[in-house]
Each structure stands twice: as C-alpha cells, then as structure tokens.
Amino acid sequence: MNGANDVNGADDAADPFAGRPETVTIEGVGEVPVVYTENDEAPLPPVGPADVFVISPEATWVVLGDEVVVHHAASSTSHALDRVAALLWQCLDAESTLHDVLSDLADAFGVPLDGIVNDLATVVATWKRDGLVVHAGSSPSLAPTGSRSGTPALRHLVDPPNN
Numbered sequence: 379m380n381g382a383n384d385v386n387g388a389d390d391a392a393d394p395f396a397g398r399p400e401t402v403t404i405e406g407v408g409e410v411p412v413v414y415t416e417n418d419e420a421p422l423p424p425v426g427p428a429d430v431f432v433i434s435p436e437a438t439w440v441v442l443g444d445e446v447v448v449h450h451a452a453s454s455t456s457h458a459l460d461r462v463a464a465l466l467w468q469c470l471d472a473e474s475t476l477h478d479v480l481s482d483l484a485d486a487f488g489v490p491l492d493g494i495v496n497d498l499a500t501v502v503a504t505w506k507r508d509g510l511v512v513h514a515g516s517s518p519s520l521a522p523t524g525s526r527s528g529t530p531a532l533r534h535l536v537d538p539p540n541n
Contacts (some may be wrong), residue, residue, distance in 0.1 A: 427477035
C-alpha cells in the first residue's frame, strides 16, 4: 500500500497502529484494505443533540475484538473504529437522540457529559459526511458508485480525541 497518508509502514515504536490488520473480510463485500489515516480535507456537517441517526444501508461492518471496521460500498472506503467509537456505532438505533446516546455513554464510562459531547459529536459528523450514517427516517443520498479497481480509496481512523 502506497501513499503519503499511509502510516502502516512507519516504525513500530512510533506507529500507534502497529499490529492492526491491513485488511479485513466483510461478508458480502470481501477483503477490504484498511489504511489508518485521518481525513481533515472535507468539512463536517452539523449534528445536533436532537438528531436521531441510523446506520446507512450502504454501510457494512465487522467486529474485530473491541474495535469495528465499517465499509461504505458506494465510496469503497473503510473506517477503523476504536473501542469507544465502536460502542457509539452500535448505539445508533434509529430511535435514540444523539443527546440520549451520548448521555448513556457518559454514564457508562463515569465521565461528565460535557467532557465527551464535542469529541463524539465530531465522530458522528464524520460518519454523516462519509455516508456511514443517515438521519433516521431519511433516505440516504448515495454517492455515485466509483471504480473498484485495485487502488484503494482513502481510509479513516475514527478515534475520539482525548481517548
């Protein structure tokens, strides 16, 4: 795997992603390469405390220990979610408001709600931007299907800051 944003080949001592898989197999999709990078280029859409989200029908995912790898079929991108983001992902039930989900997570981790709201709302906004989640009751706007050549699309690590 090549690219300026690829950190998989970095020195293990300096590489926080050392030992993580370079590919995962997702049922119905096949083997998906995962490159652990950040994507700060595209702006994030707003998300509010009363928003209710559901996982997009274009997203498939697999659990790897306490992490989750999510694949978006239309864009051929994948996100590697750490344990906190993986838990948040699994709480998006199309019924609970974002405030309720974040409040439950704050209670579960024994931290103040205001200490996690910004970080985790940013995670959800990233998923919304990338088409992994949609507002409950809405039709997802699907990106045009791109080429599925051997060149992998940019992958993201969704890791809430201060985690």
